[in-house]
Amino acid sequence: MMAARFLRRSLPVLRQARCYADAPSGSAQMSFTFASPTQVYFKEASVKQVDVPTLTGAFGILPAHVPTLQVLRPGVVTVFNDDGSATKFFVSSGSITVNADSSVQLLAEEAFPLDQLDVAAAKANLEKAQSEMVSASDEAARAEVQINIDANEAIVKALE
Amino acid sequence: MFARTSALVFLPQCGQVRNMATLKDITIRLKSIKNIQKITKSMKMVAAAKYARAERQLKPARVYGNGAGALYEKAEIKAPEGVANKHLLIGVSSDRGLCGAVHSNVAKAIKAKIANLTGEGKEVMVVNVGDKLRNILQRTHGSYLLLSCKEVGRKPPTFTDASIVATELLNMGYEFDQGAVIYNRFRSVISYKTDEKPIFSIDTVANSENMGIYDDIDADVLRNYQEFALVNTIYFGLKESTTSEQSARMTAMDSASKNASEMIDKLTLTFNRTRQAVITKELIEIISGAAALT
Numbered sequence: 001m002m003a004a005r006f007l008r009r010s011l012p013v014l015r016q017a018r019c020y021a022d023a024p025s026g027s028a029q030m031s032f033t034f035a036s037p038t039q040v041y042f043k044e045a046s047v048k049q050v051d052v053p054t055l056t057g058a059f060g061i062l063p064a065h066v067p068t069l070q071v072l073r074p075g076v077v078t079v080f081n082d083d084g085s086a087t088k089f090f091v092s093s094g095s096i097t098v099n100a101d102s103s104v105q106l107l108a109e110e111a112f113p114l115d116q117l118d119v120a121a122a123k124a125n126l127e128k129a130q131s132e133m134v135s136a137s138d139e140a141a142r143a144e145v146q147i148n149i150d151a152n153e154a155i156v157k158a159l160e
Numbered sequence: 161m162f163a164r165t166s167a168l169v170f171l172p173q174c175g176q177v178r179n180m181a182t183l184k185d186i187t188i189r190l191k192s193i194k195n196i197q198k199i200t201k202s203m204k205m206v207a208a209a210k211y212a213r214a215e216r217q218l219k220p221a222r223v224y225g226n227g228a229g230a231l232y233e234k235a236e237i238k239a240p241e242g243v244a245n246k247h248l249l250i251g252v253s254s255d256r257g258l259c260g261a262v263h264s265n266v267a268k269a270i271k272a273k274i275a276n277l278t279g280e281g282k283e284v285m286v287v288n289v290g291d292k293l294r295n296i297l298q299r300t301h302g303s304y305l306l307l308s309c310k311e312v313g314r315k316p317p318t319f320t321d322a323s324i325v326a327t328e329l330l331n332m333g334y335e336f337d338q339g340a341v342i343y344n345r346f347r348s349v350i351s352y353k354t355d356e357k358p359i360f361s362i363d364t365v366a367n368s369e370n371m372g373i374y375d376d377i378d379a380d381v382l383r384n385y386q387e388f389a390l391v392n393t394i395y396f397g398l399k400e401s402t403t404s405e406q407s408a409r410m411t412a413m414d415s416a417s418k419n420a421s422e423m424i425d426k427l428t429l430t431f432n433r434t435r436q437a438v439i440t441k442e443l444i445e446i447i448s449g450a451a452a453l454t
């Protein structure tokens with residue numbers, strides 16, 4: 001008698017339905033933070049895709065990308081918003097973190113929208129840097145000039 | 161003869177003889193306090209302007225700094241417990257005073273942490289950014305100072321400043337396992353709190369358990385990433401610290417000006433009373449003189 005009463009009370013138990021494996025849980029969107037020390041472009045925004053240039057190559061990041069850490073090289077970052085439009089930014093260097101919960105932090109040392117850059121000034125800087133390369137004396141100076149050249153080349157390539 | 165002259169010169173004053181402050185003394189004091197009040201008022205205006213700018217720059221810096229620390233939080237990176245770790249504390253402050261308890265708060269936090277860590281037998285070194293911090297720490301904890309940075313606080317800190325600090329620190333060659341940046345976190349115009357953000361070495365991060373889920377990482381990438389993260393944390397600490405310092409200076413100068421005006425009020429009353437007493441005395445002398453004649 002008592003057992004029956006207990007049984008009835010415990011009856012409305014959720015019946016675990018068995019089905020195929022669930023799709024990977026967690027946000028189907030990525031929480032995208034893109035900032036430079038002086039300006040924030042995206043803060044925990046939801047975007048469709050981000051293309052980044054890294055030291056090991058350029059790759060695109062979609063929501064639920066495998067977690068990774070990468071270091072950026074001078075180049076163009078393209079952000080594809082949810083509504084389909086794409087915005088491009090030039091970054092000089094920095095880092096990108098993709099975490100397991102689909103949050104992406106893109107921290108750039110310097111980042112500017114492409115329309116704020118002047119291709120003529122970039123070309124002039126590139127030529128100056130290339131001539132400095134010839135006269136650079138020691139390793140450190142040569143490395144600095146090389147960085148200068150890389151950055152300016154990337155700007156010119158991005159703007160053309 | 162000699163005894164007489166010496167008796168004239170030496171006047172023993174038994175007990176305290178207080179002369180009433182003459183009008184001239186009070187005038188001098190009043191003038192100097194009024195000058196001080198002008199100075200503190202102008203310092204408050206300057207601090208208010210600098211604070212407004214610092215707070216504006218803090219907004220993006222906060223997003224940036226929090227983004228930099230996100231990896232450490234999400235991957236829950238911590239150094240292996242129990243092992244004799246080498247710690248590194250970076251105290252962020254500035255060179256200039258008259259800003260309340262900003263410097264002493266950071267120094268207190270550093271001293272407490274040093275006491276904790278040496279009690280547990282761990283090795284610790286301190287990097288300080290800002291002369292005031294060095295002055296406070298050098299007397300008692302001078303042996304722990306690894307690196308000291310000057311010329312902080314005159315102009316708003318930039319990313320370049322943070323990268324200079326990080327470069328020098330890494331060049332010193334102190335192989336730390338983990339550490340913290342200790343700074344004053346800005347809460348509001350009237351309040352700030354001493355806080356810390358963790359930093360880790362490349363090995364600690366690489367060997368941490370959750371790092372396995374991060375794909376495609378080689379040593380070079382990790383080293384670059386870590387160095388960048390270090391600069392970001394220092395930059396974040398610098399920005400928060402400046403904002404707290406300017407708001408503290410504004411409050412301090414404000415209360416100094418208020419105190420000065422209180423003193424001015426009191427002294428003005430005393431001045432008027434003294435002036436009236438002097439006039440009354442002169443009148444009495446004249447009247448009694450005239451009465452004596454008639």
